Amino acid sequence: MTTFPGLDYVQTNNHQQRSLQNQELNLTVDDYSLLTDLYQLTMAACYTGEGIEQQPASFELSVRRLPEGFGYLIAMGLAQALEYLAKFRFSLSQIAALQGTGIFTQANDRFWSLLAQGQFTGDVWAVPEGTAVFANQPLLRVEAPLWQAQLVETYLLNTINYQTLIATKAARLRDVAGEQATLLEFGTRRAFSPQASLWAARAALAGGLDSTSNVLAALQLGYLPSGTMAHALVMALSAIEGSEDQAFSAFHRHFPGAPLLIDTYDTIAAAQRLADKVNSGEMKLTGVRLDSGDLVTLSKQVRSLLPNVPIFASGDLDEWEIARLKAAEADIDGYGLGTRLVTGSPVNGVYKLVEIDGIPVMKQSSGKMTYPGRKQIFRSFTGSTVKADRLGLVSESPLEEQPLLQLVMKGGKQVQPVENLIAIRQRTAASVASLPQETRRLDNPVTVTVEISEGLRELTEETKKQTAKDAFAKRLSATRCANEEKDAK
Structure with missing residues (x-):
């Protein structure tokens, strides 16, 4: 071989x-x-x-x-x-x-x-x-x-x-959410491949989203990557250091003021404790993220507790869900878009x-x-x-x-x-x-x-006729050849 x-x-x-x-x-x-x-x-x-x-x-x-x-x-x-x-x-x-x-x-x-x-x-x-x-x-x-x-x-x-x-889904998301909303691309883990995750991040940004959590894509495209934290950090630090509040404090020691994910346990209780710290001047907070539950009700309750803190929502959101949230007057400033952005109906x-x-x-x-x-x-x-x-x-x-x-x-x-x-x-x-x-x-x-156009219509008809003419000529030629072979025999 x-x-x-x-x-x-x-x-x-x-x-x-x-x-x-x-x-x-x-x-x-x-x-x-x-x-x-x-x-x-x-x-x-x-x-x-x-x-x-x-x-x-x-x-x-x-x-x-x-x-x-x-x-x-x-x-x-x-x-x-x-x-x-x-x-x-x-x-x-x-x-x-x-x-x-x-x-x-x-x-x-x-x-x-x-x-x-x-x-x-x-x-x-x-x-x-x-x-x-x-x-x-x-x-x-x-x-x-x-x-x-x-x-x-x-x-x-x-x-x-x-x-x-x-890009089309990103444009639709921006159109529905409005220019003031912050839209973040979070789809890397759901994209169809590592290469697709880079293309998805690029297309999402070009289509109207503000940032991506994909570090490689962001840096290659000249953007700052964005993100908050996962429930794992809250659970790990809560278990080791004693409470959800200590988990938040630990994260802020390394990333001061960063947005916090507050729905790991009791969303409203977490918002209340954060509000106490923000109001007392003990903590500065640039945002909170809600990833589950009734986003309409929760966002309104969190807003009443943290009136000046941006609220971000995530969790299988798309343009239809954002439209529903807005129609229900959810109090949300930005959205993290992942699975339904990078998957869905193919083009x-x-x-x-x-x-x-x-x-x-x-x-x-x-x-x-x-x-x-x-x-x-x-x-x-x-x-x-x-x-x-x-x-x-x-x-x-x-x-x-x-x-x-x-x-x-x-x-x-x-x-x-x-x-x-x-x-x-x-x-x-x-x-x-x-x-x-x-x-x-x-x-x-x-x-x-x-x-x-009229020119394209005419060319289409001419091409159809020519195709039919060629097909007829080929059939006629084949018939003649068959007859000639038959006569020769």
Whole structure:
């Protein structure tokens, strides 16, 4: 058996399964190229075998339908997508690993040369991060040689789908809670992976939250991490030092004035004792956190005892729960958002071929139809409010409209400077504020009208007719061949 550097072999069900030795499954930049679905590689190998791998192709990333209860999405994840494309490479050890699978034994030798020498050389058009978008609109378009545009699909969907979900939920949370509320991202322990926790923190901050408890994400993004304490500290110090009050005092000796978690035992009793110390000048307190119980009743009672101390609430909160708390006049100044922020209804983005070698193409599957050709989103306003979007072809001109897709990468090189989160956060806030109220509401939101341009309608019909014509020609050719073979016999 041929061996390759960095591989081990496991015999399972009479098949040789080979894997790169990294049982920890940690991800580095060098792994980007292999973080893909197998069929991306097999399709690229097929393209190469057929001699069409360098044909110019255009793929667009869009969402067929919004998650239930959503009236809009906030586009996010572009920065990580562009970083991925700029660093896209295959190492010799990765190529050896692919060869060692035995899956590619019929692949053309040019396929391996392509991987060894290749990098992303295409163009990318995208809506800026923080922009509100709707169903069937391209958030991003990749224009590149076919093999490149195909191989990058999985990673682009991974980062844009997830960050768009988090940014949208964060924007909705900010919209419901209001500008004065403090919103903290606490979702690291519930995110789907360590990598996802970093992306969730970034998207949450860009979507409108104030801070994150994720220390690595905060420091990498230039923020101060935030947090209070867990029940474990209160229970441990209470047991060893004698009381909950001593636990609070011990924590304040090391972190003076820090917010305290007060619902480990008796929330109101703890608030009363803290109020006595605050009123006597014995203690300074910057906040208390409630993590359980009837938050409406408890927040009002705590406020009566600690009128000048900010009250934070946490515990499986989301935009609907915050709306309920506000409607019930809960006295809460800030919220910690975790599980329901970083999980929930997925954004089901798709990445579809729309043009190959200048030929418009479309998917015609029932319920999954796509529009052909390279497209642009044209947005119109009534004053500062979004009136409608028009989905048209890139060859069309705006009609007193704002084109949303911008050129962000040319020939594999970024053409715009990397935006900081403050700018993206401001764009998110402005985008949400520009939407009609019926689009922003939580109950039965009405999405903005997306009109299909006349040019795109005509191209769609022409493409359908051409597809039907080609299919008929192929059937006719097959029938003739069959008849000729029959006559020959």
